[in-house]
Structures are given as C-alpha cells and as structure tokens.
Amino acid sequence: MSEKAIILVSGGLDSATCLALAKEAGYVCCALSFDYGQRSSSELAAAARIASAMQVADHRVVKLGLDAIGGSALTNTAFDVPEQESEGIPITYVPARNTVFLAYGLALAEAIDAASIFIGVNSLDYSGYPDCRPEYIEAFQAMMDLATKKAVEGSSISLNTPLISLSKAEIIKTGTLLNVDYSQTVSCYQADDRGRACGSCDSCRFRRQGFLDAGVLDPTKYQD
Amino acid sequence: MSEKAIILVSGGLDSATCLALAKEAGYVCCALSFDYGQRSSSELAAAARIASAMQVADHRVVKLGLDAIGGSALTNTAFDVPEQESEGIPITYVPARNTVFLAYGLALAEAIDAASIFIGVNSLDYSGYPDCRPEYIEAFQAMMDLATKKAVEGSSISLNTPLISLSKAEIIKTGTLLNVDYSQTVSCYQADDRGRACGSCDSCRFRRQGFLDAGVLDPTKYQD
Numbered sequence: 001m002s003e004k005a006i007i008l009v010s011g012g013l014d015s016a017t018c019l020a021l022a023k024e025a026g027y028v029c030c031a032l033s034f035d036y037g038q039r040s041s042s043e044l045a046a047a048a049r050i051a052s053a054m055q056v057a058d059h060r061v062v063k064l065g066l067d068a069i070g071g072s073a074l075t076n077t078a079f080d081v082p083e084q085e086s087e088g089i090p091i092t093y094v095p096a097r098n099t100v101f102l103a104y105g106l107a108l109a110e111a112i113d114a115a116s117i118f119i120g121v122n123s124l125d126y127s128g129y130p131d132c133r134p135e136y137i138e139a140f141q142a143m144m145d146l147a148t149k150k151a152v153e154g155s156s157i158s159l160n161t162p163l164i165s166l167s168k169a170e171i172i173k174t175g176t177l178l179n180v181d182y183s184q185t186v187s188c189y190q191a192d193d194r195g196r197a198c199g200s201c202d203s204c205r206f207r208r209q210g211f212l213d214a215g216v217l218d219p220t221k222y223q224d
Numbered sequence: 225m226s227e228k229a230i231i232l233v234s235g236g237l238d239s240a241t242c243l244a245l246a247k248e249a250g251y252v253c254c255a256l257s258f259d260y261g262q263r264s265s266s267e268l269a270a271a272a273r274i275a276s277a278m279q280v281a282d283h284r285v286v287k288l289g290l291d292a293i294g295g296s297a298l299t300n301t302a303f304d305v306p307e308q309e310s311e312g313i314p315i316t317y318v319p320a321r322n323t324v325f326l327a328y329g330l331a332l333a334e335a336i337d338a339a340s341i342f343i344g345v346n347s348l349d350y351s352g353y354p355d356c357r358p359e360y361i362e363a364f365q366a367m368m369d370l371a372t373k374k375a376v377e378g379s380s381i382s383l384n385t386p387l388i389s390l391s392k393a394e395i396i397k398t399g400t401l402l403n404v405d406y407s408q409t410v411s412c413y414q415a416d417d418r419g420r421a422c423g424s425c426d427s428c429r430f431r432r433q434g435f436l437d438a439g440v441l442d443p444t445k446y447q448d
Contacts, residue, residue: 035289060292060293061292062289062292062293063287063289063292064289065259065286065287065288065289065328066331068284068285068286068287068332069286069331069332069335094331095330095331095332095334095335095372096327096330096331096333096334096371096372097331098371099327099330099331099367099368099371100327100328100330100331102327103320103323103324103326103327104289104293104324106319106320106323106324107290107293107318107319107320107323108292108293108319109320110319110320111293111319130370130371130372130373130375130376131370131371131372133370135370136367136370136371139363139366139367139369139370139371140367142363142366142367143323143360143363143364143366143367144323145363146354146355146357146359146360146363147320147322147323147354147355147360147363148319148354149354151354152354
C-alpha cells in the first residue's frame, strides 16, 4: 500500500505545485486547508478546486479558533498590542502561522498514520518570515520526532519542503511539467468572489513576473 | 511593567499549580484553555473558576477545529484508522496534543508580546506520553526560538515546565503553600456537570493518593 502524505494547500500557486510533487512521488495525498477568516472565500474555493483537480484521496479544512488569539488581541484592552505593530497587522494575520499550521498537520498525520507532511514554504520569496527558513523547518522536524508515540517508536514522519530554495519561476516551471492548472490557483490579496486577481498587489506582481521569467503563459484570471 | 506569561489551564490540579507558580514569579498572567469537545463542560468550567480565583489578567478559550482531524479520522472511510487503535482512542483524543496546544500558546505569546509560556506537563505521572518529556520540551523551545520575528531578533519566549520532574504529592504541597484552592479543580475523567469526581477512575486514584502522600486534606468533591 502506498504511503499517505498530508499536503498543506492554501489555494495558491506554491502549495498547488507542492501537491503535484507529492502526487508525483507516489503518495496517497490528503490536502489540508485552514479557515482563518481569509479576505474572501476565493482562497478556500481555490484550494477545493485544486484538491479536486489533482484527485486527492481526501481534503480537510480546519477552522482555526483565532478569534481568541489574534483578533481579540488587537481589541482586548487588558493586553494592548504595541502601537507600531497593530498598524501593520492585517485582520487576517495569523501569529506563529506555520507553527500552528504544521501542528495541525502533525495531528492529522498522527490520526491517519501518514508518513509525510508537505508544506510549500519558500525561503527566497519570503525571506522576511522566520518560519519559512530551512533552520526553522529542521527544528520543527526535530520536535516532531519527539512529539508522537509513532515517531518515538521509529516510524518517523518526514516534513518535506520541496520548494524551499526555488525561485518563483522555477516553481512555475516545475508545476507546468507536472500539468498543474495554475488558472485554478489564487495568489492575489484582493481576489474577488470569482477568484479573479487584482493584478496590482505585491503577490500579483511576483506571480506575474514568475510566469514571465519562466517563459510560461500566465493563465491568471484578472479582474479587468 | 511586569512581563506577561501565557499559562495553559485545563481545569485540573497540575495546571492550577502551574498558574500559581507563574503568578508567584510575578508575571501578568493570561490563562489559555482549549475547547475540544471534552467529556463534560466541567473541565472548562473549572478552568474558568481557577482563572477567576487566581485573578488572572485575561482568560481565553480557543475552540480547536478537531472535527476535521481526530473525529472524522475515526469515521472517514478514505483513511481508516487501524482497528487496534480506534478501539483505544476516546472521542476526545487529541492527536499531537501538546504540539497543538503549545502552537496556540506561541501564537498568543506573539500576539500579546508575552515573555513566557507555562505548561503543567509532568514526566513522572505521564511517562507514556512522548510530549510530556524534557527532551520534547527542549525541542519545542528550540523550534520556538526560530519561529517568530521577535524570537529571531533576540527577545526569546521561554517555555516553562515547573512541574516536569515533580511527583503528584510534591505538586500538591507546592500548590498548597501558594494557597491554590484545589476544591475548584477537576481531574476526573467522568466528572458530572457540577464538577464532582467519580472517585474510581485512574485520574481520581492518582489524585487521591497524591493528597494522601502530601499529607494534605483532599478537598475533592466526589459524586457520593
């Protein structure tokens, strides 16, 4: 029987490529997405489309109880968030984001006896995020190896980050070879309800440049 | 200004003692509890009573979206849980439990700029749980130190486990010196709606023996 893998799928370009790589490697794939009050429902809708298009064995969506963490931290007077930070933190900010996501990934891996967890972090595009760096991933793996009975007993769960050192263009080339339908993915911070991108936000510009650099026709649906 | 600490408070005897130690150490205390479909509401009610009695600055309850993880893993046909395990796994089983709890602790610590996280794990009473051992805690701390911007910039968040090597009797003696009202805590697996213990389950027996060994009058409310 093939081994199972959990793939964190956000609805974006990177995680779709990550899912394609896990599938290519022969895993029985279980997509895992998070509902944390995203800007619009378009990200989760994209995650569902991608999971379906790639014929995953299962797709689960975990609702994060962040109203008790991030949300109220920004309004709770007993614990004021420092001024300079609260201005920069969007409503959908997820503190300790990848740690929370990967903790659920580990929980699901333990529950369904999966051998691997895939996350599409990338240390080049997101150098500002500590939890996208190789040293963070290594430390999470070391913690995982001590966290569950199965891991302690020797059947280690591996944490895979196949995109970690790739450029956006390299990611797009990789996914294109694996027939990822990028028209189904949403990267835009302000996508509309139909998943159409604004074309002007940072995320849109990085993505557009990635397709240009990769020499791949950009299938992104824009709002105009 | 005093530093803030997050204390994971379950409603049980250990975490109540942990909270008393954090308070004694001078921290501004924020209690953090988890709603994951506990047997009865008595645990969370006890957590609220304890937080209130110890006059914490804040008490937050995070609802864990485990229906997509543990619960449905036991009923989902695409991913059958091995037979021998499903028999032994209670409905309220939380896979990778302390990793999920501590991930939320870290998220809250980042959100409110707390200096410390306290968890009442104990390696003596719970030797069967990998995520109660000192080596797991050390690995989680190492991962935490790489996970957030603040930690990377040098303002490390410390993970404290003051009970990790104490016996149940030592925990009870410690808390009694700090005036913890153990009558407010619930340890029983089958406590009734009023928080009264069955007196016969494993948890009740360990607790009763702890009070005997400590030479402290057992204030536990029993069902008969």
